[in-house]
Amino acid sequence: MSDLISNDMTEDGSNELVDRGAFDLDWNRVGRMGALAALAMWFVSLSGMPVDLDSRAIIDPDLSLGYLALVVIPVIFGWLVGNEVVLEGMAATKRGPRDVVAGAAVGLLSGLATAILLVLINNFDIRDPLVNWSPDLLSLLTFGRSNAFGIFVWLLLSAVLGVAGASLRLLAPRIRRAIIVVLVSVLSMSIFQAVIDDLFGAIDPLIDLLYAKTGGLTRQGAIVIAVVSGGLSLTGRGRIKAARDDYAAKTGPERTRQTAIMLAITTVLLIVLPFFTGKIINELLANVGIFLLLALGLNIVVGLAGILDLGYVAFFAVGGYTTAVLTAARPGESWPDWLPHTPWIVALLITIVIAAMVGLFIGAPVIRMRGDYLAIVTLGFGEIIRILFLSDWLNGFFGGAQGIINIPAAEFGFIGEVSGVSPRSVFYLVLVFAAIAIYASWRLERSRLGRAWMAIREDESVAEAMGINTVNAKLMAFVVGAVLASFAGAIFSAKVGSIFPSSFLILISIIILVVVIVGGMGNILGVIVGAVVLIGILGGPRQPGLLTEFSEYKLLIYGALLIWMMLQRPEGLVPNVRRSRELHQEEFLQDAWLKGEVDHDDGTPGDGVDPDGGTEVAPA
């Protein structure tokens, strides 16, 4: 699908190219981009990110995450300023020195902004409203030396970076891809330092070569990674794509066999992995797993049935509290004596029933609403559930703000027990339930119910007129989602050992939704990728990710990421085929038209052009 969103059409050479002088620029546009870059520089500087993230080294003495947050800005805007909408058949401008000049100008403007900021911080003190207007920022911006040095370096550096961003457009796609691969590899090797440390800790020479003692890659490590990844990208170009196409083209038993092999390998890797990683990484994996479980459940509700549920955390809370009440020694003084005190696995079964009932109870009135109304009402219910657990009225049952503590570990007889003390066991438990959730999503999507959900998502009134009981079908999605969330709640309460209403803020709903959207709504693989990238790297609402320094800026990054996704790739990182078809209907039809799959006017299929039938979308 990536060919759908490419907006750079000059590569295929179908357009007439016009040569223009190096300074024959749209200066208005350059100025606008430069101003945006300048604002971005100011915003990022004053958000405090550079100072806080400076402690995390990417390449040991040269580059920290804090500086990275600043230096990407000129590169991005240098790249963006060369962005030109090229229409088919229209003349396009030839790439050349013009782009470099534009990039340099934009870079220079952003550098100028940094220099001005530096001077302002030096001369005025407005720390009162702007907390980050600090000497720390000043010393970061001047690289710990004189102001003149800082100003000089920023002007030069930004211009160079702007040129670098703009030059990316001049390169052959092959080289450009290699450069991007190199940058991403170096960055991710640095981010995944903790994981790689755990995995290959035994091979001292390798670790010593790659990583500095204080964190971050060493210079030679970065060079090694760059050379290796660049070489791989250049030599292995197209092989991955070929392998993927090969897999996609296969059908029947051959494909089933390949899928089975891949699944088996993944399973073995996942089972073996935690033995090699340390406690911190296992804890992280367990957190990713819990959020993955939640995201998979929400994916059924939002991605398959199209119900925008903003109060999904309610079911997570119900699962957590039910398990806590049933397993904890003293859940609350108001419970009658006959309340059973059960092992975790029995509690889980009861939790499933309760969660399904709560799903029905909340769903029944809510589900008749559509679209925005439904979203708002679910948001309300999400808060109501949390406030009920918090309330004085139910204090005797759920402990109010003090919550329920001393929740025992989940016992599994001779296999062992699962508790927060051993994150590895939690990870395995989560893995089992995530597998169940994946299987359920996969089965349901390809069933009678899945088709009904699809139809409801497309046109609810028509679905109803075609005999689908929309209320029941949507309620079913709601209940399945609720049960999956209650799994996550049950595991969560056994893992943490105590739960409080503040563990179930509405923020969790939002973050799960962001995971689903960024990953790719309606696509299981997409949801997994979303959970790993967002929760694993950036971190959950309270759980630190690999980039622990990000904790304060997590929501800022989430928000930026979400906006960028909505603009550039609304179908998510790993899109669902149908959804990208919905979002890119015109491109899809154009593709189909080129392949000759769109009907003739007289209805004969296959080989031609239908100006009316093809491009027009059926009115909703």
Added chain:
Amino acid sequence: MSERILDINKLSVTFGGLHALRDLDFHVDEGEIVGVIGPNGAGKTTFFNMISGMVAPTSGEILFEGKSLLGLDPNQVTARGIARTFQNVRLFANMTIAENVMVAQHCRTKQGVWGSLFNTRAFRQEEREIREHAEKVLGFFGTRLIGYRLEQPASVLSYANRRRLEIARAMATKSRLLLLDEPVAGMNPMESAELTGLIGKLRSEWGFTIVMIEHDMNVVRDVSDRVVCLDHGETLAQGSFEEVSSNPDVIEAYLGRPLEKKTT
């Protein structure tokens, strides 16, 4: 043959002050093809919406196979055995052609969460039947909708084929009565002639009873047993095509009052 399948008595609906339908009497016998004609705004589509449960009548009675349809949701009406198409084709454009037809069998099938999770024998059996029925229904339209196209999204279809797919979707609900809302609108003469033949076959081969709204008088003439003309929400005339088309009131509704009448 003459068993009364749909019986509508004194049906009225008002939207605010507007009488969309007024004291309408209407009936369809088993195995009949009834053409509903009338100028724009006569209330034809409202009439369909009311039968299919999308609009609730203000007063009156709708009996299908002797039982009232009032107060039923659209999906319950379909389950009773009335399926419809839409004037402004409303396919599930991003579902495949096969899925569009498969999903319409929802109310005739019953496998739920358990069946699909555990892939039970009953589930697999039902899925197979759904698929077979879908292919059979699509096969009714010859090579137009069948073959490699089954797995393509409905959005690649031409306008005429979208209309055909809509009819296929309605057929797949295994209903007894089909309500076709302008089935040949937007088709060229050759295509509408072909579809006219198919509508005849819908009755003779598949046993559907059909009520059809249509503006194309050739189609109405060729296929209808009986024609009902609506205007301003009231029945203006009914009978054979010749009777209705020569009825002065009908001509007046379509063309306006003849000039000489004005002078008398």
